[in-house]
Amino acid sequence: MRNRFAATGRRGALTLLALVAVAAGLVLVVVAVAAQQSAPRPPRAVGRIDPSPTAGAAANPRASASADPVPAVSGPTSTPLGASRPVRITIPRIGVRSPVLPIGLADDGTLAVPQPGPDLDKAAWFQNSPTPGQPGPSIIEGHVDSDQGPSVFFRLGDVRPHDTVRVLRRDGVTAVFTVDAVRDFQKRSFPTSVVYGGDLHTPQLRLITCSDFDATIRHHVGNEVVFAHLTSTHR
């Protein structure tokens, strides 16, 4: 008799344990599946990097400048602005609206990146590059993801030529840029002079994030770069 009662009690406990474990397990698996997300993969190359309408195809017949049939973004390049730090970037197409911090070089000579902490998921402007609206390429970068998950430029791979990027400056002027091209470069062959240099005359913007995650070595081997030029300014 005692044996039977004991057996019944153990059966009840095991049933309860089994049900709870299975229910909790299912919930966790569903939660994990629901949390799966991945950054949009940028195209290898769309649009023309050289936006200058005056220095058109005839003046710049470099074959590498034209990557696909997307027509060059037209429209006048706006008059350059003076220096004033960027404070906020807005990219309507991908829902980005972020403060912009100044950032310098890391000890190894690469562009530093926002570090873990309150600024990790903010966009960062390379402080030795022109301020947005000044002549030359202004550089703004952002993480695609961090240990916290998707970051500020998570969806940068969805940006395409003709999209708009707005940068509010400390002087109250908003510099409006139109995207000319998107490139996906390999980090080991990153074209430094194309991204940080190039046309020094036209006010331009470059947006940079990571791309091409290599699962075997567990890091990103590519950098997506969005090329844009200034098309208007307003207060």
Added chain:
Amino acid sequence: MRKSLRALVPIAAAAVPFAVLAGPASADTGTSYQTTLNALNHSSGSGMATVTVHGNQADVKVSWSGLAAQFNGGDYPHVQHIHIGGQGACPTIADDKNNDGVISTTEGGPAYGGIGTTLSTKGDTSPKAGTDIKIAPAGGSTDYSRTITLSNDTMQSLQAGTGVIVVHGLDPATLSKQAQKEKSDLVPSLPLAATSPALCGALSSMPSGGVATGTGSTAGVEQLGTFALGGGLLALGGAAFATRRRVSAGR
């Protein structure tokens, strides 16, 4: 992983894969320097410059606009140089020692140093050509591109971070009445405006290689910890059922 989920399943945090960041790699050979050129002395101009060094050769690009366009009925010559051996900085109005409202080339000297290389349009690039207006870019804007041989002094200054690009030549009308009457501190036959600095930018290294803007937390399978915990609980549940059946069978 979202923060709320991390709070729900703390153990999952430990399983978030972290990636070793990619080491720097530069595709371009040579060392590159860059600077924005900002207005001095209310010149209202702006620009940008890059210097890419290969051995003792340098590809120098200087682009600027918004400077005075006319001088004595002709295109305004704007002499431009890489200044070296100073503090590697641009002067401020605090350097205007004689309080005439203009930072003269001499007054700017402690900040940006002396002339290391003259960025002339042709011929001599030594400091001797520093005030030769016949080989200076002329007009209100320029897109200057020239490959030149750098002196050892200039090379060392670039590496030390004390190279500064200075473009000279102000619109006299923007000067104070006092300063409009003054003669140049460099070339006494010219007015002060003609040789005073209009644009300045301290050269610094261009970033090398790409940027490390991601950890890969959203690449591949995320929430590995949650999957593991969920799977473990399912296995535990299965084991409990099996044991329960054995207990029943043994009755």
